[in-house]
Amino acid sequence: xxxxxxxxxxxxxxxxxxxxxxxxxxxxxxxxxxxxxxxxxxxxxxxxxxxxxxxxxxxxxxxxxxxxxxxxxxxxxxxxxxxxxxxxxxxxxxxxxxxxxxxxxxxxxxxxxxxxxxxxxxxxxxxxxxxxxxxxxxxxxxxxxxxxxxxxxxxxxxxxxxxxxxxxxxxxxxxxxxxxxxxxxxxxxxxxxxxxxxxxxxxxxxxxxxxxxxxxxxxxxxxxxxxxxxxxxxxxxxxxxxxxxxxxxxxxxxxxxxxxxxxxxxxxxxxxxxxxxxxxxxxxxxxxxxxxxxxxxxxxxxxxxxxxxxxxxxxxxxxxxxxxxxxxxxxxxxxxxxxxxxxxxxxxxxxxxxxxxxxxxxxxxxxxxxxxxxxxxxxxx
Amino acid sequence: xxxxxxxxxxxxxxxxxxxxxxxxxxxxxxxxxxxxxxxxxxxxxxxxxxxxxxxxxxxxxxxxxxxxxxxxxxxxxxxxxxxxxxxxxxxxxxxxxxxxxxxxxxxxxxxxxxxxxxxxxxxxxxxxxxxxxxxxxxxxxxxxxxxxxxxxxxxxxxxxxxxxxxxxxxxxxxxxxxxxxxxxxxxxxxxxxxxxxxxxxxxxxxxxxxxxxxxxxxxxxxxxxxxxxxxxxxxxxxxxxxxxxxxxxxxxxxxxxxxxxxxxxxxxxxxxxxxxxxxxxxxxxxxxxxxxxxxxxxxxxxxxxxxxxxxxxxxxxxxxxxxxxxxxxxxxxxxxxxxxxxxxxxxxxxxxxxxxxxxxxxxxxxxxxxxxxxxxxxxxx
Numbered sequence: 001x002x003x004x005x006x007x008x009x010x011x012x013x014x015x016x017x018x019x020x021x022x023x024x025x026x027x028x029x030x031x032x033x034x035x036x037x038x039x040x041x042x043x044x045x046x047x048x049x050x051x052x053x054x055x056x057x058x059x060x061x062x063x064x065x066x067x068x069x070x071x072x073x074x075x076x077x078x079x080x081x082x083x084x085x086x087x088x089x090x091x092x093x094x095x096x097x098x099x100x101x102x103x104x105x106x107x108x109x110x111x112x113x114x115x116x117x118x119x120x121x122x123x124x125x126x127x128x129x130x131x132x133x134x135x136x137x138x139x140x141x142x143x144x145x146x147x148x149x150x151x152x153x154x155x156x157x158x159x160x161x162x163x164x165x166x167x168x169x170x171x172x173x174x175x176x177x178x179x180x181x182x183x184x185x186x187x188x189x190x191x192x193x194x195x196x197x198x199x200x201x202x203x204x205x206x207x208x209x210x211x212x213x214x215x216x217x218x219x220x221x222x223x224x225x226x227x228x229x230x231x232x233x234x235x236x237x238x239x240x241x242x243x244x245x246x247x248x249x250x251x252x253x254x255x256x257x258x259x260x261x262x263x264x265x266x267x268x269x270x271x272x273x274x275x276x277x278x279x280x281x282x283x284x285x286x287x288x289x290x291x292x293x294x295x296x297x298x299x300x301x302x303x304x305x306x307x308x309x310x311x312x313x314x315x316x317x318x319x320x321x322x323x324x325x326x327x328x329x330x331x332x333x334x335x336x337x338x339x340x341x342x343x344x345x346x347x348x349x350x351x352x353x354x355x356x357x358x359x360x361x362x363x364x365x366x367x368x369x370x371x372x373x374x375x376x377x378x379x380x381x
Numbered sequence: 382x383x384x385x386x387x388x389x390x391x392x393x394x395x396x397x398x399x400x401x402x403x404x405x406x407x408x409x410x411x412x413x414x415x416x417x418x419x420x421x422x423x424x425x426x427x428x429x430x431x432x433x434x435x436x437x438x439x440x441x442x443x444x445x446x447x448x449x450x451x452x453x454x455x456x457x458x459x460x461x462x463x464x465x466x467x468x469x470x471x472x473x474x475x476x477x478x479x480x481x482x483x484x485x486x487x488x489x490x491x492x493x494x495x496x497x498x499x500x501x502x503x504x505x506x507x508x509x510x511x512x513x514x515x516x517x518x519x520x521x522x523x524x525x526x527x528x529x530x531x532x533x534x535x536x537x538x539x540x541x542x543x544x545x546x547x548x549x550x551x552x553x554x555x556x557x558x559x560x561x562x563x564x565x566x567x568x569x570x571x572x573x574x575x576x577x578x579x580x581x582x583x584x585x586x587x588x589x590x591x592x593x594x595x596x597x598x599x600x601x602x603x604x605x606x607x608x609x610x611x612x613x614x615x616x617x618x619x620x621x622x623x624x625x626x627x628x629x630x631x632x633x634x635x636x637x638x639x640x641x642x643x644x645x646x647x648x649x650x651x652x653x654x655x656x657x658x659x660x661x662x663x664x665x666x667x668x669x670x671x672x673x674x675x676x677x678x679x680x681x682x683x684x685x686x687x688x689x690x691x692x693x694x695x696x697x698x699x700x701x702x703x704x705x706x707x708x709x710x711x712x713x714x715x716x717x718x719x720x721x722x723x724x725x726x727x728x729x730x731x732x733x734x735x736x737x738x739x740x741x742x743x744x745x746x747x748x749x750x751x752x753x754x755x756x757x758x759x760x761x762x
Binding site: 028030123126127184185186187188190191192194195197198199201202203204220223224227228231234235236239240242243244245252254256258259260262263266267270283287290291293322 | 409411504507508565566567568569571572573575576578579580582583584585601604605608609612615616617620621623624625626633635637639640641643644647648651664668671672674703
């Protein structure tokens with residue numbers, strides 16, 4: 001293993017691709033006649049295929065959750081929680097993570113070629129909802145021969161997918177992990193998404209979503225979207241601690257270039273994102289977030305919605321997460337208790353805001369590890 | 382009085398203009414050789430000129446705080462608190478409100494003609510800080526023959542001006558009202574401002590701030606800025622109560638036009654603002670907010686900074702204001718107590734967020750009125 005790879009890493013990983021030719025009818029009524037899913041796996045699938053854990057990604061996530069791609073210096077996005085001896089212990093579990101449909105990291109999405117036009121889909125790619133992702137994930141499980149997951153786990157938008165698994169395919173998972181998530185967005189959440197979408201769509205380089213054909217990128221809009229989103233992932237406290245009111249230079253320059261450290265940081269994050277992420281995917285992912293509200297089909301009664309679930313639940317929130325505050329997780333916990341489900345809940349003290357779910361905070365790691373030990377023990381893994 | 386004007390209104394008001402030819406040296410080192418200030422007054426200045434109250438406006442505010450302009454259906458921005466029998470009772474007080482320098486409602490600012498080029502200043506208009514506004518306000522007071530204000534009062538950025546008055550001209554005010562404000566912005570506050578500025582400045586119609594010469598407006602950037610700012614003025618609760626997840630139409634359309642009520646509302650607010658407010662003024666006002674940190678010149682000791690003050694203080698915060706939370710007001714209160722000043726503080730229960738300071742919430746109106754009665758009584762008005 002190359003020198004920079006730590007011993008508790010899953011090591012070098014290579015994405016794989018699964019092709020599907022059975023049409024997928026989406027919630028919107030549109031149909032994807034064929035599509036590809038890119039995914040990664042870590043650990044070994046056991047003989048009776050009972051040790052698989054599905055990881056669902058969030059808005060800007062992808063299939064590369066752990067380990068290193070050849071040549072990369074940074075590991076996957078949830079490497080802190082996935083690996084030998086880590087919370088999701090790859091010595092015991094076979095971990096599967098995919099890029100969702102509509103994504104821009106290899107699975108079929110707006111940057112893929114539309115077979116009907118031989119041009120990139122762009123904004124013609126159909127909107128995908130959480131339900132559709134869960135269905136496509138179930139098909140990937142079929143493809144891999146996994147009948148039932150030991151656990152389906154996700155954070156943020158990934159948590160919504162995990163939650164939906166619990167009642168969409170109640171017999172295909174034993175445990176459900178919903179981290180830093182919510183049963184539906186609030187008006188404020190939707191509003192933040194719409195400010196970002198508006199910035200992207202009004203960017204003159206957006207070209208109604210067909211910017212690829214024009215060799216253009218709505219970079220300004222994407223940068224604004226990311227700067228704003230990034231702001232909502234961090235807490236006021238975390239930003240205060242990290243940057244405070246520190247200036248980049250000795251004194252105020254009375255100009256409009258970034259002067260405070262926090263401004264430079266946001267510019268850096270926005271710039272980086274705007275050159276690597278697809279704008280149509282961003283729009284599509286935020287709409288999936290906005291639309292998610294499974295209880296609306298059960299008289300707005302979340303307990304009723306969750307009643308069909310057969311799994312046990314692990315719910316985690318973080319004190320300074322103001323995007324999906326602990327109260328939002330507690331709505332899920334309350335509904336699960338009301339629906340007579342087995343639920344373990346932890347609200348983790350952290351100053352890191354929404355981003356905390358990606359960070360190895362000691363109590364979080366400890367309780368996550370303990371819970372996954374319980375999963376392994378109860379399933380005889 | 383026209384029929385639609387209520388009896389507790391100051392009625393029809395007409396702005397006035399004061400011209401200044403004495404150069405104003407700004408904190409940045411730049412000099413405004415001459416400038417105009419547009420202002421309004423309500424009530425009558427008494428014989429010994431002891432009943433004047435100065436109102437300082439916030440980011441998007443102006444001189445039109447109360448009453449109606451001829452033909453207008455909506456009154457000034459703080460009409461709920463200024464008028465006969467209202468908290469700032471115009472039967473007793475002479476109320477003065479001006480548009481700050483750098484504004485876009487009549488006072489000299491980026492849309493004014495630069496006498497050196499005979500073109501609009503645009504982004505060549507010098508940056509103005511809170512200290513500069515206080516100095517220009519003091520000059521306006523001189524012009525009107527007001528030696529000492531009964532009170533200087535402001536909300537949000539206006540509260541910062543009031544606070545600065547207390548130690549910049551300690552003998553020119555008897556009372557200081559600081560409402561929904563903060564002693565300085567947090568990193569998160571600065572970050573929100575920078576996202577807005579970046580959206581404006583990267584708009585191709587910005588033309589380095591000289592859009593007027595090109596007959597252009599950075600409408601998209603301004604709209605994004607306003608949608609975002611508006612979001613931070615409202616609380617999650619207030620938005621939930623007002624809009625919830627209500628759709629504009631019967632069902633989801635799977636399109637990117639506004640679908641939720643909250644989206645339409647933000648679009649409306651953003652559109653309206655982007656056609657009426659000047660982008661350079663927006664940039665300048667947000668920088669004045671970012672720079673405000675008077676304690677930095679007193680070893681970061683706010684009590685030491687406020688030590689020279691000779692006025693009594695009235696500080697108000699609102700429970701769901703997350704732009705300037707009650708904790709930020711309490712920093713001011715704590716420093717005032719430490720500096721041995723007379724301070725009255727109220728944290729008002731409200732679900733309206735930062736905007737609450739503009740809304741006639743019963744307890745707010747009651748305590749504001751009671752405090753202003755005390756001011757009148759102690760000053761024998």
